[in-house]
Amino acid sequence: xxxxxxxERKLTKQIKVGKVPVGGCSxxxxxxxxxxxTEDVKSTIKQVNLIQDAGADIVRISVxxxxxxxxxxxxxxxxxxxxxxxxxxxxxxxxxxxxxxxxLRINPGNIGKADKIREVINAAKSNGIPIRVGVNAGSLExxxxxxxxxxxxxxLVESAMKQIDILEKNNFDNFKLxxxxxxxxxxxxxxxxxxxxxxxxxxLGITESGTFRAGSVKSSIGIGMxxxxxxxxxxxxSLASDPVDEVKVGWDxxxxxxxxxxGVKIVACPSCSRQNFDVIKVVNELETRLEDISEDIEVAIxxxxxxxxxxxxxxxxxxxxxxxxxxxxVSGSPNKKLDNFDLVNQLENEVRNKLLERAAGASDIxxxx
Numbered sequence: 191x192x193x194x195x196x197x198e199r200k201l202t203k204q205i206k207v208g209k210v211p212v213g214g215c216s217x218x219x220x221x222x223x224x225x226x227x228t229e230d231v232k233s234t235i236k237q238v239n240l241i242q243d244a245g246a247d248i249v250r251i252s253v254x255x256x257x258x259x260x261x262x263x264x265x266x267x268x269x270x271x272x273x274x275x276x277x278x279x280x281x282x283x284x285x286x287x288x289x290x291x292x293x294l295r296i297n298p299g300n301i302g303k304a305d306k307i308r309e310v311i312n313a314a315k316s317n318g319i320p321i322r323v324g325v326n327a328g329s330l331e332x333x334x335x336x337x338x339x340x341x342x343x344x345x346l347v348e349s350a351m352k353q354i355d356i357l358e359k360n361n362f363d364n365f366k367l368x369x370x371x372x373x374x375x376x377x378x379x380x381x382x383x384x385x386x387x388x389x390x391x392x393x394l395g396i397t398e399s400g401t402f403r404a405g406s407v408k409s410s411i412g413i414g415m416x417x418x419x420x421x422x423x424x425x426x427x428s429l430a431s432d433p434v435d436e437v438k439v440g441w442d443x444x445x446x447x448x449x450x451x452x453g454v455k456i457v458a459c460p461s462c463s464r465q466n467f468d469v470i471k472v473v474n475e476l477e478t479r480l481e482d483i484s485e486d487i488e489v490a491i492x493x494x495x496x497x498x499x500x501x502x503x504x505x506x507x508x509x510x511x512x513x514x515x516x517x518x519x520v521s522g523s524p525n526k527k528l529d530n531f532d533l534v535n536q537l538e539n540e541v542r543n544k545l546l547e548r549a550a551g552a553s554d555i556x557x558x559x
Contacts, residue, residue, distance in 0.1 A: 196417065196449065202214060202389050202391045203389050206320070207219075207320060208293075209272065210248055212248075212424050218417070218423060218425060218444060219424040220245065220246050220247050220248075220441060221249065221393075222436040223426065223433060223436075224238060224249060228251055228252055228253060228258040231261050231268075234251065234261070234265050235268050237433065238251075238269045241271065244434045244438060245438075245452055247271075247272070248272045248273075248293075249272070249273055253275045254278075256286060259283050262291070263287065267290075273292050274295050276295045277294060281302055281306040281307070288313035288314060288316070288317050288319065289313075289317050293319055294319065294321050295321075295324055296321060296324075297323065297325065297329070298353045298357065299331055299352065300329070308360055311357065311360045314364065315364075320366060321365040322367070323357070323366070324367075324368045325369045325370070326370050327346060327372070327376060327397070328341075328372075328397070330346070342376060343376050343379035346371065346376070347380055349369075353367075363390070365390060366390055366391040366392065367388065367390050367391075367392055370395050370397035371396070371397060372399060372400075374396060374408060374412040377395075378415050381394065381421055392424075393423070394423075394426075395413065395426045395428055396409045396428060398428060399428050399429060400430060401430050409428070409429075409439065413427070417444075418447060425440055425443070427439045451486045453483050454480045454488075454541065455488045455489070456477055456488075457489070457490040457492075457505060458473045458490070459491070459494075459497060461493050462493070464493065465493030466512050466514075466530060469493040476489070476537055480538065480541060483541075483542075483545065485545055488507075489507045490505035490519075491509050491537070492509065494510075494512075495512065498511060498517075502522075503519060503523075505522075506520075507519070507520055514530055515527040515529055515530060516528050516533065518540060521544075
């Protein structure tokens, strides 16, 4: 039986972004955000489709102007992925896209006076879509900046509760919440505190986390800590990188915590002088070759006999390095030896054959049933 370090997830209220359930007992969803000019409809549609192909459940698109709102409607009609319209300051933009968006991302505090907020909430109600309230350490209200001196978890939670109060006064509970900072400690503590106060679904993220490498590390630590404590219903990895990278890292986090699975999971040794083939080269090339696979399958690639047999026996397809020819394992059992000079092609074929075999077996079961 596998040991588990992840606590049982807090049961939150379930909402829906398009057809994707968020919260409750639903899987933790992965989000990203386009970085194209929204008014460039063709480029934005292309990027949304790439984000979907990478495995995202939801995508967010910035809508800063009325021209962007018109483009948003065209984009929405051409894609399948649920889209969150990201809006700040101008409530009229929210009203313009409410009939086509699957969710509105707003901060009630910067939309304006109570009557404007009420109009946005009524538009969301009329169209049956949720609102995501986004609180960010970089844009806290001036009175909270003055009160606390600098952003901290208490300031973020107080800001969030103020926004929630606005929604509750308008009898609106179809919302999710995020409290983000670029500082891991502040973000984690903010989510811990708000999780004890509300039952709405929580959108996790470390905002402005940085470059692909540094941001991936920060996000993995911060989001991973919260998910391991049972906090969080949907995630976005904020990277100064291609949005597809955000989705890939998001999946890697969920797979590493055994919270969701998708595609090929590669277990590989870091390599040392005992390796009998170039492990790093083989693993990197194989990972690229197998990116199109969405079915769950585990592949172990170990360069020598120290840990090779043990890892290979628990993988769907495993390889234990040996001189000239390495030993292939399939479904935990030794299968045959592969020539070391052409491992990538051979391993790719073995993985794809294993998936075909699995699919054929499933078809036979259905036919018999």
